[in-house]
Amino acid sequence: MSAPAVEVTGVGRVFGRGRDQVIALRDVTFQVAEGQILGVLGSNGAGKTTLTKILATLLDPTSGNARVFGHDVRRDLRAVRRLTGVVFGGDRGFYGALSGRENLRYFAMLAGVGRRAIRAKVDDALTDVGLVEAARRPVETYSKGMRQRLHIALGLVAEPRLLLLDEPTVGLDPVEAERLRTTVARLRSTGVSILLTSHYLLDIERLSDRVLILSRGAVTMDTTAEEFARSAGFAATVTVRGRGPVPRHLDALGTVPDDVEEQGGVWTLRLRVPEWGGETFDRLGAALAGLDVLAVDVAPVRLEDVYATVMDRLSADEPAPTRAR
Numbered sequence: 078m079s080a081p082a083v084e085v086t087g088v089g090r091v092f093g094r095g096r097d098q099v100i101a102l103r104d105v106t107f108q109v110a111e112g113q114i115l116g117v118l119g120s121n122g123a124g125k126t127t128l129t130k131i132l133a134t135l136l137d138p139t140s141g142n143a144r145v146f147g148h149d150v151r152r153d154l155r156a157v158r159r160l161t162g163v164v165f166g167g168d169r170g171f172y173g174a175l176s177g178r179e180n181l182r183y184f185a186m187l188a189g190v191g192r193r194a195i196r197a198k199v200d201d202a203l204t205d206v207g208l209v210e211a212a213r214r215p216v217e218t219y220s221k222g223m224r225q226r227l228h229i230a231l232g233l234v235a236e237p238r239l240l241l242l243d244e245p246t247v248g249l250d251p252v253e254a255e256r257l258r259t260t261v262a263r264l265r266s267t268g269v270s271i272l273l274t275s276h277y278l279l280d281i282e283r284l285s286d287r288v289l290i291l292s293r294g295a296v297t298m299d300t301t302a303e304e305f306a307r308s309a310g311f312a313a314t315v316t317v318r319g320r321g322p323v324p325r326h327l328d329a330l331g332t333v334p335d336d337v338e339e340q341g342g343v344w345t346l347r348l349r350v351p352e353w354g355g356e357t358f359d360r361l362g363a364a365l366a367g368l369d370v371l372a373v374d375v376a377p378v379r380l381e382d383v384y385a386t387v388m389d390r391l392s393a394d395e396p397a398p399t400r401a402r
C-alpha cells in the first residue's frame with residue numbers, strides 16, 4: 078500500500094524559552110490521503126503556518142514526526158522537497174525584475190524539471206493560470222493576485238505530488254480570490270494532494286474534502302467537509318421579511334426566530350432550520366400562514382456559520398493559555 082501524502086504524528090513545535098516560550102503546535106496528528114485536499118482552519122496564531130513550514134522542511138518539529146509520501150521531513154529533506162510545492166500567501170519569492178516566464182523557468186530548473194520539458198510545461202502552466210498575456214512583463218508590475226497565480230503556475234510546472242498552500246487568497250480582491258480558487262480547483266483533476274490553510278471558509282468550502290481545525294496549536298476537529306457542515310446542527314438559514322405584527326413565536330414550528338428586526342413597519346426574521354427538506358419547509362409554510370410576508374430567502378448553511386458555532390463551543394470548553402509557563 079502506498080504511503081499517505083502527509084502523515085503527521087504527535088508533532089509539537091515550541092518557540093523560544095523560559096517566560097517567552099510559545100507552544101505553536103502541540104501533539105498534532107493527522108493524515109492526508111493521496112489525491113485529497115485537506116483544509117486547515119484556525120484563527121490567528123493557531124499554528125497553521127508553523128505546520129506548513131514543517132511539512133515544507135523549512136522548520137523542524139521539536140517533537141513527533143512528519144512524513145511526506147513516507148519520507149521523513151527531517152531526515153529525507155531532499156526527497157520531501159522534490160515532491161512538494163509550496164505557495165505562501167502574500168508577495169514572497171519571485172524576482173521582481175524578471176518576467177513571469179523567466180521566473181517560472183528559473184524556479185522550474187531549481188525544482189529539477191528537465192530542460193527539454195521546461196518550455197512546454199511553462200507555456201501550459203501560464204495558460205492554465207491565465208497569465209499568457211502578462212508572461213513577458215516584469216513580475217514587479219504584477220498585481221498581488223497575478224503573483225499568487227504565478228506561484229500556482231510554479232506549482233504546476235514543478236509537478237509536485239503535494240502542494241502546500243498557505244493562505245493563498247490572502248490580500249486578494251474578491252475577483253482575484255475567486256480566480257485563484259478556480260485555478261486550485263482545476264489542480265484537483267491532476268491528482269495532486271493539497272494541504273490548504275486559510276482563514277476564509279469560502280476557500281475551504283469550495284476546495285476541501287476534509288477539514289482540520291487547529292486551535293491554540295492543537296487539533297480540535299478532523300472530519301469530512303460534509304460532516305463539518307453538519308456539525309453546526311442546522312442545515313439552512315431562512316430569512317423572512319414581512320409587514321404587520323412582528324412574529325415573536327412561530328407556533329407551527331414550535332420555535333422562536335433566532336433574530337428579529339423591525340424598521341419602518343417592515344420586519345425581518347432569521348431562523349435556522351435543522352433539515353433541508355420538504356417537511357421542514359411545509360412546516361415553515363404553515364408557520365408563516367396568516368402573516369403578511371413580502372419575501373422569503375433560504376440559504377444553505379455556510380462554513381462561516383459552522384466555524385463560528387464550533388469556535389464558540391471550543392472557547393466555552395477550554396480557555397487554555399497559548400503561552401507556556
Ligand SMILES: Nc1ncnc2c1ncn2[C@@H]1O[C@H](COP(=O)(O)OP(=O)(O)OP(=O)(O)O)[C@@H](O)[C@H]1O
Binds near residue numbers: 119125126127276
Ligand atoms: N519564529 C517564531 N518565533 C516565536 N514565535 C513564533 C514564531 N513563529 C510563530 N510563532 C508563534 O507561534 C504561534 C503560531 O503561529 P503561526 O504563524 O503558525 O500561526 P497561524 O495559525 O499561521 O497564524 P496566522 O493566521 O496569524 O498566520 C503564534 O503564537 C506565533 O506568535
